Amino acid sequence: MSASALSSTALPAASSSGFRLSKEHLVVAVPVAVISAIGGFLVSQYLNRRCCTKGLVNTSISKDSPKVVHSFDMEDIGSKAVYCRCWKSKKFPYCDGSHSKHNDETGDNVGPLIIKKKDT
Numbered sequence: 001m002s003a004s005a006l007s008s009t010a011l012p013a014a015s016s017s018g019f020r021l022s023k024e025h026l027v028v029a030v031p032v033a034v035i036s037a038i039g040g041f042l043v044s045q046y047l048n049r050r051c052c053t054k055g056l057v058n059t060s061i062s063k064d065s066p067k068v069v070h071s072f073d074m075e076d077i078g079s080k081a082v083y084c085r086c087w088k089s090k091k092f093p094y095c096d097g098s099h100s101k102h103n104d105e106t107g108d109n110v111g112p113l114i115i116k117k118k119d120t
């Protein structure tokens, strides 16, 4: 590196009001600051999503509703009804057997709620 090149990259003298950045420093500092800000934002979004969905039981059913509630009259149930308690059923609130796959994948032991009339 030549002496003239060194003198053009040397830090500017501090003025009485403080440190001054040269145009060359800004050309490097601004992209670094922008990339750092974007990177920080993306990392925080990733971490927030991870921590806030970790404890969810319901990951897909009626997510636009503040609370998922179903109500049935006993007279309408018939002789037997099988309701999902794992929140994985494609026919929710009815069980479609998806709990078996969930149990196999996670080691969980969830199963449906079965309501039936007494055998007489």
Ligand code: FES
Binding pocket: 083, 084, 085, 086, 087, 088, 089, 094, 095, 096, 097, 098, 099, 100, 110, 111, 112, 113
């Ligand atoms: S599918 Fe959820 S309990 Fe069967």
